[in-house]
Amino acid sequence: MALEPAPTAAALIIGNELLSGKVEEANLPLLARNLRGLGVELRRVVMVLDHIPTIAEEMRQLSASHDWLFTSGGVGPTHDDVTIEAAALAFGTNVISHPDLEAMIRGYYGDKCTDGHLRMALMPEGASLESSPEVPWPTIRVKNTFLLPGIPEVFRIKLPVVMSRITAKIPYFSRAVYTKMDEGDLKPLLDRVVADFRDVDVGSYPKWRDPAYKTKLTFDGRDEARVRAACDAFVATLPEGEPQKVE
Amino acid sequence: MALEPAPTAAALIIGNELLSGKVEEANLPLLARNLRGLGVELRRVVMVLDHIPTIAEEMRQLSASHDWLFTSGGVGPTHDDVTIEAAALAFGTNVISHPDLEAMIRGYYGDKCTDGHLRMALMPEGASLESSPEVPWPTIRVKNTFLLPGIPEVFRIKLPVVMSRITAKIPYFSRAVYTKMDEGDLKPLLDRVVADFRDVDVGSYPKWRDPAYKTKLTFDGRDEARVRAACDAFVATLPEGEPQKVE
Numbered sequence: 001m002a003l004e005p006a007p008t009a010a011a012l013i014i015g016n017e018l019l020s021g022k023v024e025e026a027n028l029p030l031l032a033r034n035l036r037g038l039g040v041e042l043r044r045v046v047m048v049l050d051h052i053p054t055i056a057e058e059m060r061q062l063s064a065s066h067d068w069l070f071t072s073g074g075v076g077p078t079h080d081d082v083t084i085e086a087a088a089l090a091f092g093t094n095v096i097s098h099p100d101l102e103a104m105i106r107g108y109y110g111d112k113c114t115d116g117h118l119r120m121a122l123m124p125e126g127a128s129l130e131s132s133p134e135v136p137w138p139t140i141r142v143k144n145t146f147l148l149p150g151i152p153e154v155f156r157i158k159l160p161v162v163m164s165r166i167t168a169k170i171p172y173f174s175r176a177v178y179t180k181m182d183e184g185d186l187k188p189l190l191d192r193v194v195a196d197f198r199d200v201d202v203g204s205y206p207k208w209r210d211p212a213y214k215t216k217l218t219f220d221g222r223d224e225a226r227v228r229a230a231c232d233a234f235v236a237t238l239p240e241g242e243p244q245k246v247e
Numbered sequence: 248m249a250l251e252p253a254p255t256a257a258a259l260i261i262g263n264e265l266l267s268g269k270v271e272e273a274n275l276p277l278l279a280r281n282l283r284g285l286g287v288e289l290r291r292v293v294m295v296l297d298h299i300p301t302i303a304e305e306m307r308q309l310s311a312s313h314d315w316l317f318t319s320g321g322v323g324p325t326h327d328d329v330t331i332e333a334a335a336l337a338f339g340t341n342v343i344s345h346p347d348l349e350a351m352i353r354g355y356y357g358d359k360c361t362d363g364h365l366r367m368a369l370m371p372e373g374a375s376l377e378s379s380p381e382v383p384w385p386t387i388r389v390k391n392t393f394l395l396p397g398i399p400e401v402f403r404i405k406l407p408v409v410m411s412r413i414t415a416k417i418p419y420f421s422r423a424v425y426t427k428m429d430e431g432d433l434k435p436l437l438d439r440v441v442a443d444f445r446d447v448d449v450g451s452y453p454k455w456r457d458p459a460y461k462t463k464l465t466f467d468g469r470d471e472a473r474v475r476a477a478c479d480a481f482v483a484t485l486p487e488g489e490p491q492k493v494e
Contacts, residue, residue, distance in 0.1 A: 151455055
């Protein structure tokens with residue numbers, strides 16, 4: 001019996017500094033691995049500049065076409081932080097100052113609190129605040145969309161709370177086979193296992209100048225028995241002396 | 248007198264292994280920095296799965312809406328390498344085997360050449376092959392779109408040839424200011440310089456727990472005099488003891 005399809009997700013990464021090459025994006029690999037662990041299929045990532053209409057349009061499309069959307073970047077207090085305003089535009093609502101957030105900010109900055117700091121209390125009207133006892137500083141959620149900060153250290157702290165809100169039941173199961181054969185020679189063997197196991201995602205990744213192996217083959221799916229069967233069927237077709245390793 | 252707008256570019260990053268979090272994307276930062284150095288504005292990056300209709304549709308849209316498009320991934324010989332086929336679909340042409348590429352492949356593999364290896368001679372009909380005396384293995388180009396390989400070591404080798412085909416004349420000029428002020432306090436000063444220098448891109452990047460500075464401000468544009476003036480105007484508004492550094 002076929003499993004239900006995996007829930008789908010998209011990510012929207014926001015920031016001029018990433019597209020200009022000044023800063024290397026660091027949040028996506030962590031998000032991708034976390035979603036994978038929950039059995040959620042990350043299907044699309046879009047990276048855009050700090051431009052409100054572009055962000056809003058992308059947010060509207062990605063949130064409508066996926067079960068979950070995660071954004072990274074643009075939630076600070078300065079002029080180039082426009083994700084909250086874009087989210088309000090995308091979801092057809094207004095930007096308001098949230099009393100709880102405002103109180104937290106006033107409590108944190110005390111006498112030194114400025115209008116700039118208070119901008120961090122802004123959120124789209126109707127959004128919810130997601131926090132936990134361990135991570136009290138909240139992440140803003142609008143429907144199926146979580147607005148995460150771009151600073152990797154803060155993204156990392158907030159992600160577990162966000163992930164705890166994702167309901168998915170069947171994680172992916174993976175096997176990997178390492179061989180010293182090249183992709184040209186592997187192709188007919190791969191074509192056979194791909195044809196026989198349409199429900200298993202088979203990947204082939206050449207490694208450049210590694211003495212241990214030349215190509216890594218991966219087998220992925222949410223039905224563990226099928227993944228194991230596909231991997232075993234493939235390994236059985238390899239010539240003597242192969243594979244180098246299965247894991 | 249205002250400068251001509253910068254040429255625009257997009258990148259399309261292809262590969263299940265990136266979206267599943269198994270492999271961290273490594274080509275985008277290099278591409279972004281190279282384009283920046285040429286004065287080309289990278290405006291959008293899209294990352295998708297190994298799915299022909301999705302890749303083709305994205306390629307069609309991104310190539311039509313930008314001066315240049317660069318793809319990364321999916322150009323090898325196995326079943327999950329579908330970028331050539333997607334490019335043919337996107338540009339309304341057929342996949343053919345290129346005689347020069349076929350000859351190079353036969354020359355390289357000799358007696359051990361398989362049908363799998365020969366798949367690497369496939370390209371969209373009407374595409375051109377871009378190479379140089381130093382990098383003879385070509386990159387496939389269809390109109391304004393270059394199809395680069397995902398393997399970082401090969402991407403790195405091929406990129407200089409591709410960049411030599413990009414005609415752009417006015418590089419970006421950048422200044423950076425480091426301060427121990429936080430974004431909330433900086434906001435009114437930033438708002439003033441942003442309002443006075445609409446043609447300069449001003450960025451603000453908080454650093455998490457660094458003893459040397461708290462916020463890095465960046466000033467970018469293709470008109471060096473305007474960038475310098477914006478940076479100087481901002482620095483003049485800082486309180487005593489600031490900035491920590493300008494570079």
